Amino acid sequence: MIFSNISSIYQFHAEFFLPELQKRMEDWHRNPRIGDVIQKLAPFLKMYGEYVKNFDKAVELITAWSEKSPPFQELIADIQKRKVCANLTLQHHMLEPVQRIPRYELLLKDYVRKLPPQSPDRGDAEKALEMIFMVAKHSNAAIAEMERLQNLWVVYQRLGLEDDIVDPSNELIKEGPIQKISTRNNSTSEKYLFLFNNMLLYCVPKVIQVGAEFQVHLRMDVGGMKVRELKDTEFPHTFLVSGKQRTLELQARSEEEMNDWIQAFQDAIDRKEKRSETFKTAVHGLETDTPALKVVCARCSDYKAELQYDGNRPNRVCQECFIFLTGHTVLEDREGKHKGILEKGAAEVSSRSLLCSSLQLLDKNGKGGTRGWFVIPQDDPLVLYIYAAPQDVRAHTSIPLLGYQVRDLPQSECRHLFQLVQSRQVFTFVADTEELKRRWMKAMARSAAGITEEEEEDEDEAE
Structure with a gap:
């Protein structure tokens, strides 16, 4: 669990990457190129994603076992004293593979920059650099996606598996305790909120937490939701959340916490409205036979274009809209390179x-x-x-x-x-x-x- 797939990474370098580079260097006077070698082997570098995903957990394991197991601590100390470790900690050596892909990218950038304009390796080296860049980018995207879904799963467990929120389209924006104000008896009661990009889960903490921390009392759609501050002398730091299902009068513990909640709600509402506006534009385009604008999520496209309705800020769009809005062409053989390992x-x-x-x-x-x-x-x-x-x-x-x-x-x-x-x-x-x-x-x-x-x-x- 500590070293993940490091043996596979080592095998790849020892048996494939290093021998290929050494072979090319021995024949450098006849064939001064490395771009084609890197292009051929770049897909293998995706295996670094697995190691990077596991790194934080690995360091936590070493720390935990060093604290609770003296024999383990002694073993690590003995290893770190050895000459081969160069007075560096085990964690420092474990960080090396995490930094390897960014290091390759920097080295290859420098190599391309110093190549003569007419070098036979220029075309291959530039393509290799693009491939290394995409490996790093998609590896990071896969890691971020995994962490996001893991966070959703943790919330799902805290809710006792009662609510179907583990969906790739869901994003947890904010969670935390809140006081619900009852206007009937002028009192408050403790509640807990999970705010997602498309819904609010209004929960009650369970007294006996067997299998779940909370019970979902209400699910509110973000679509059509409104939020505003309330000026109430008896209940300070209160705000109103109104939606299609219900209106909630809520009290935060401080003005700063109230402002954070209002901002989080407003951000979710704005994003929902922007998506709805984009959909309406697309439908209108289909009805009038004019090009329809399709804005897409970060995981679906790498193409960006400036959109007039959003202050000419760059937004991710589909390939067809990118060509229409920018006038740039997209080569078919490059299309595949824009798709990540899970895309x-x-x-x-x-x-x-x-x-x-x-x-x-x-x-x-x-x-x-x-x-x-x-x-x-x-x-x-x-x-x-x-x-x-x-x-x-x-x-x-x-x-x-x-x-x-x-x-x-x-x-x-x-x-x-x-x-x-x-x-x-x-x-x-x-x-x-x-x-x-x-x-x-x-x-x-x-x-x-x-x-x-x-x-x-x-x-x-x-x-």
């Missing part, structure tokens, strides 16, 4: 895949699990994408396959089982048939070994 549609990927089918991924105890649509794309053959269904436009997770071992399991209760194993990380799959299981095992083993379809074809031709 390729299932149908698009499945049509150009090494293997795709329905599988079941079992949970850790091997009893339950999630059935989904699993794909290994031709253009990304070292990553397994997992979709909820074949028609989904977005993968909900992915597994970098390089370095894993594929393990066969005996048939159990008519289930065709196999595993991906690396250190303590184990994924157990169930295929519908034994033949399908064998196909998946072969495809995953090939990807785990770093063998691409092109390399297989070259070997076949050589034979």
Whole structure:
């Protein structure tokens, strides 16, 4: 749990990246280029995302076990005394892989800047730099998305799994305790608010917290909501939230807290209204046969254009609107590079895949699990994408396959089982048939070994 997939990262560098670069440097006088090498191997660098996601948890584990386990503390101290550690802490060495991709980007920028204008490597080096930039960008986006969904799941658990909020479109804006003012008996009672981008959950803290901290009493839509401060001498720091379902008179603990809540509500309302206005514009465009403006979420597009209705500030738009508004063209071969590791549609990927089918991924105890649509794309053959269904436009997770071992399991209760194993990380799959299981095992083993379809074809031709 501390070192995550560092063994796979090391294997990639030791067996692939470093030998390729060394081979090129030995032949530098005849072929002075590295851009093509980096382009070929850049997709492998996506595996750093897994390590970076785990880093904070890893450091917490070291700190926790150093405090509660003297033998563990002694072991770490002994390691850090060794000459190879150069008087640096274990945490310092663990930070190196986190900084590796940004370091590659800086080195490659410097390399491109110093290349002569007519260098044979200029075109490849610039493309390689773009690919490294996108790896870093999409890795960070995947990490942020994972953290956001994890936060939603924590809230979901605190609500006792009563409310369906774990949805990719939901974003938690603010939460906290609040006092509800009752006008009937002129008293207050303690409540708790969860404000999302599209709804407000008005909750009551549970006295006996068995499985949940709160019970949802009311769900209010942000659409059509209004918020304003109330001037009440008897109940200071109060504000009014009115929506389609109900009106709430709420009291904060201070003026600063009240202003924070009002600002959070107003931000959510403004964002909702902006989305609604964009939708109306799009519908109007369709009705009048004029180009309709489609503003999209951050995860759906990398294209930005200045929008008149938003003070000419840059907003993310779809590709068609980007071309229409800016007059710029978008090369088809670049379109794929704008899609992150989780952003390729299932149908698009499945049509150009090494293997795709329905599988079941079992949970850790091997009893339950999630059935989904699993794909290994031709253009990304070292990553397994997992979709909820074949028609989904977005993968909900992915597994970098390089370095894993594929393990066969005996048939159990008519289930065709196999595993991906690396250190303590184990994924157990169930295929519908034994033949399908064998196909998946072969495809995953090939990807785990770093063998691409092109390399297989070259070997076949050589034979």
